[in-house]
Amino acid sequence: MIVDLPPALLLIAGALVVPFLRGPLRAAWMVGVAVAALVNFVGVEHGTHWQVGVFGYTLELGRVDKLGYLFGLLFHIAALLAVIYSLHVKDTVQQVAALAYAGSAIGAVTAGDWITLFVWWELLALTSVFLVWAGRSEKTYAAGVRYLLVNIASGLLLLAGILFRTNDGGSLSIEPMLLGDTASVLIFLAIGIKCAFPLAHGWVIDAYPRATPTGTVFLSAFTTKAAVYLLARVFPGAEPLIWIGLVMASFPIFYAVIENDLRRVLSYSMINQVGFMVVGIGIGTPLAIDGAVAHAFADVIFKGLLFMAMGAVLMRTGTANGTDLGGLYKSMPWTTGFCLVGAASISAFPLFSAFVTKSMILSAALAEHHYLVWWVLLFASAGVLEHAGIKIPYFAFFAHDSGKRPKEAPWNMLVAMAIGSVLCIVIGSFPSLLYGLLPYEPMLHGHAYTPYDATHVVTQMQLLLFAILAVWWLMKAGIYPPEERKINLDVDRLYRALARGFWWIVTVPLAHLGKAIDSAVLERIPARVVAFAGFAHAEERAHRGWVTGASVLIALILLVGYLLVYYLSG
Amino acid sequence: MHSNDHTPPPNDDGTRHFFDDPVKTRWFFRIFFVLCAVALAFDVLDLIGVGYHKETHLGAEKVPGFYGIYGFAGIVALVIVAKGLRKVVARDEAYDDR
Amino acid sequence: MSPLVIALVIPAAGALLIGLAGRWPNLRETVTMVTAGTLFAVVASLAADVLGGGRPTASLVEVVPGIELALAAEPLGMIYALVAGFLWIFNSIYSFGYMRTGNEKKQTRFYICFAIAIGSALGIAFSANLFTLFVFYEVMTFSTFPLVTHKGTPAAVRAGRIYLGILLFTSTCLLLLAIIWTYVATGTVDFKAGGILAGVVTPGVAATLFVLFILGTGKCAVMPFHFWLPNAMVAPTPVSALLHAVAVVKAGVFIALKIAVFVVGVDFIAAHDLGTVLCWMAGATVIIASLVAMTRDNLKALLAYSTVGQLSYIVLAACMGSRLAIEGGAMHIAMHAFGKITLFFCAGAIYVAHHKTEISQMKGIGRTMPVTLFCFAIGSLSIIGLPPFGGAWSKWFLALGALESEHVALLVVFLVSSFLNVAYLMPIVIRAFFVAPDEGTWDKGVQEAPIACLLPIVVTSIGCVALFLFPDLVYSFASRIP
């Protein structure tokens, strides 16, 4: 550690300087900040740092242990890659937001107490949404608002959970909890939203495909993984996670097959990969947790790599729809190559990263006799290959030639993709590097876990090759569904329909009611008063002609009345 | 992989890209099929107990070529179900603007 | 002379001098600034005294035997006084820019009334008893009337009628009744830590009185007595900013807190759930106001309804019977003040620079007024209650108070309200920055409001951040509320 500041603040401070720099200086500054932050973090000591007292609470602005360190390191690497990838961008908003977003994610995984976490949790939402809005169109505007609302909802649930916990006298320190009381359920749901639990996943597939080409690279790295981190920290071994994770791992692959927008395919793929991690956390054994965490590490890089490749395609061609692409390998060979590395990594080919990470989760499932889990995850693995390993590179770069001959991606993108590719291969080929960082020593049946044994390699190759064969056959036989210019309904559309309904209720019946009340209070009631005043006035005037006589009469009547009453009561 | 019936014209300099060349494509697939066969062959080795032992935990895993079959069947099932799903959920691109 | 009295004399003297200097605008503005600056210095010195444990008091005059106009400083009042005093300085600077650029008429009257209104705000903040409180409350109502009707148009006259009608109706028929009733029941109108009703009247009577007090304080704008606030938006923006985001409305909710702490007693409220009815009303106000705000296209109207909702946060704080909530409510006085005044300043700046009032006209306006809209974003986030802005802390205590007092439904209200706030505030900023403007608008490059308008905007939005980073600025007072 070089600078004695919470690590998150380095990037945030760096971000605040960005608007005041221009051109190459700004680019150099951004890379410099990302590198400096990474170097600084590598040297950070494990333990609790930077305690601050406020309102009688003790806030731990930085708590670094093995788990937090791993994610911190990952996020720094991801930030650096994404910064390099987006160096060509000339958009202050995106650049500031991106750095601040990375900083918030790092803040979240190094927060030692719930309040600090909440702050970073909300900042994650606030900073990242600009990457969606930076698309600067009505569509990205609306998608961004939806994204923000969902993420704020997550923040509010988290806040509610923390409040319940505080009110029950619970410690503010972030510790594992049992899923059961109100506080834990609320926190679980809050994390669940950011983690894209089924039914809460709409925001991922809604916003990620609409963010800017570079923005999605940032988005894919941080929010969901920060949620995974928190699940691993707070709810390890929570059984519902297994089933939630299974659903996450499996249902998106069906959508991915028929989705046209390749960035949306990747978004489904992201949910699917997070599903593996969630299952791992749900199983909760050291190996499973290690697997989940390691897979998160690997996923950030290979998913980032894939999003980078698609981002490059989008930037060069203006579209990421499978129907409009094809044959790009001819003019974008480097991008194609890096994309294939990413595809191989996510598909878990031996020597590529997912092979050494995902297998831990499957092994842990078997070791714990979660056989159904194993069956489903194996199926999902094959599915991953189909949509991320084949569909993405195939429809973008090969398939029928779209006739597009875009330029190769700019050098900075290529550099970022190259680094990503190298990392994928390094992790896949030298797993011990990653294993050494994991929170637990990866163990299986009492022995150190080894991904590379003959059975594992052979069975995995068999699975993958025959899966490819199946795709080949399905295409050959004309069964494989062609890409279509269609969109597919998912819960995001349901939410949008609900939002429209809500908006209708507010703007039509409620607004009419409001207007009615307004006019009643402000117009009709005063009008009644004035009308009554007029009536009283007229009444008085009507008496004028005979007022003297009438008054005398009234006086007499009163006299008689009083007399009667007094006599009767006297 | 997909049909190369409509072979695009060669580039200006007369070269052809990899998959535009039917010969290269044919070789590509040949190698792929060989790899598939090799992968299956290991299970045969396991059966006859030569040079390779498949470590299994489940009965199903013991079936020769289990992973290949499961992978193949899984993808076929996936694609067919997905096609069915498309019938239910697919909408025109203008759906959001209505 | 007691500094408390000085704090009242300064704005009064300022008003007089402003009137005398009326013919020379520069002199007049200088007088305003000097008055505001001196006033804040006095209030700050008082604040230091209060933090040090001092509780200065001063008696002005015995009005009728047994009831006197008297002043006393305590932490809750200090928060309100400090906020009003501090923001007056910047609001004055803003006013100079706004009123001169807009060539408004009757500027002297404007500044005079402003000074009196601030004086009455301090009077409310430093009231030692209900009687004094009521007196300054009414002074504030009348001194702000000419500000609301400043433009003299039929709309302004109508707004003035509604303003007076509702504020006088509630204060006369409900608040005054409650005060006299309290006097009859307890024999005193003096504020006392722990409340004066506790143990003297039955819970039923106390609950009724509590309702009368809170609804009678029409400046709290609890529905259905909120109509004056959106209508008062016809006033020039500096008025909306300082008075209808800070001084006037905060007078209302400050009184609500004051009543809860010093008249009814928080423990008494908690023990018998005296605030249930009010919690329902204020809770409904929070939600309904947010929904109404969503449908407004006029920026100031939207902000007005947003204010209505936010005020009820503090009313809820007063009514739920939790000390934490009281602290949160007290902090929210400051937090919301800084956030909302920023928003109003921005709305005014947009009007001054481009004569736009409707949100639908502000598509892409961020290109021409980047600073203003950026500050608008900060203000909005603080209002929503998101970190790293001050509003987050007050919301924390409010929500914790809701749990402490076992009002889980109110927690939901706070959270849903935050959510709705996002939904109606953020789109304004985002459309300004990220949606392409219509052809031909804003193509003249950056065109901000005059510096006199811009500077206060920047200062108050920095304030929103500062209040997050240094919450002790407010909390040190809030935590000392007995």
Added chain:
Amino acid sequence: MIDFVQKHLPILIVVLPLLAGLGALFVGRRHQPWMLALATTWTVFGLTIALLTRVLRDGTVEYAIGGWAPPWGIALRVDAVNAFILLIVAGIAAVTTVFARRSIAAEVPDYRWRFFYSAWLLCFTGLLGITITGDAFNLYVLLEISSLSTYTLIALGMGKDRRALTAAFRYLVLGTVGATFILLGIGHLYMMTGTLNMADLAVRLHDLHDNRVVLTAFAFMTVGLGLKVALFPLHMWLPNAYTYAPSVVTAFLAATATKVGAYMAYRFMFTIFGRTFTEGQFTVDIFLITFSCIAIVFASFVAIRQNHIKRLLAYSSVAQIGYIVLGMGLHNPDGLTGSIVHVFNHAITKGGLFLALGAIVYRLGDVTVGEFQGIGRRMPLTAAAIVVGGLSLVGVPLTAGFISKWYLIQGCIESGRWVVAIVVLGGSVLAVVYVWRLVELAYFTAPSQPEVEVREAPLSLLIPTWLLIGATVWFGIDATFTASTARTAAETLLGVIP
């Protein structure tokens, strides 16, 4: 000299204006009568201050005319109640007399000035006499003196508007009915007790409180006093009388005549009838409260739509009389204090307001909506006086009106009459409506005849106006004097203080 004055203080207060009133006819034709009136009223004002000081210090002052001790001789009896009312009447007379010179010069032809000031002083005498006397029959005589001179004063408005004559006639008829009823009441009492001395009456009636003759007397008195104070529904003489009388007369009458009526009511109801009034299952308080509540609401509503500002304020007076009577009806110390203090507060408020209207009449000839438009810019000080006075009518804090309302509501709450409390408060809101109508007319409308140049009223009109308006503010901020005096008076009436 001082000893003489000290000794004969009570009788001097009546004799001086009586002599001056007769003298005014002979001192000259131009401003001499006014100067006489001015000197007299201010002197009497000084005397009433001295008298009140003495009463508050030493308790009740008794004075036997000619040295014949009561019950045989005629006695003057001054306690806190009538000393306070005397002060009000004399104070208002003193201030309005200052105003009268220019105002009357403008509204009454000069050959009638001496008649005017003569009537003015006689009316003054009558009001003072009613208040100070301890003899019931004397009271009737003085009542007639004041009434007759009042009819004259009102009729003198005919120089501007002939309707003043009908207004005066109507007042004459109804006033006479009222006076007659009072006389009948006094007669019945005399029949039963054989005395006309009030203190004696009180003692002798104590055991006769449910005697039928006494009750008959009580009924006559109730209606007669109701007519005199213009309690709804016996108020109908008031609006026109106030509207068409010369401005300064309106101010004087509004501030004093009904107040003296209220005093008579206090005296008869509390001191003389005592038990008749306060005991019994079905007592008169419910009527007083009901009629005063109706007065407050109904008259306020009527006021809202008036287009003649004097008439508007006249109806406002009917409503305000409701407050005064209401405080009597509550008959608890706080309510009665409110009633008495409101006599004072309303006197200065309404006096000041009518003076301000008089200033406008002086400049513009009349005060209808048309004249009133844009008056805020034309006559800023006068308009400001109307605003402040209006706020006092509403009962805004820091004005005198607020103090009365405070006590009245306290009284209502103490006696558990919640509905009445709401009516009192609601009446203030209605007052806001008609007062604010004036404010909007004055400040938010353009003058109907912009070509006519209108200047601010002369100082000789402004000073008395602002004296009264200033007093409403003063006695709103520091009301210890009024409130504690009223409290003493209330406790005297209720017998708490002997």
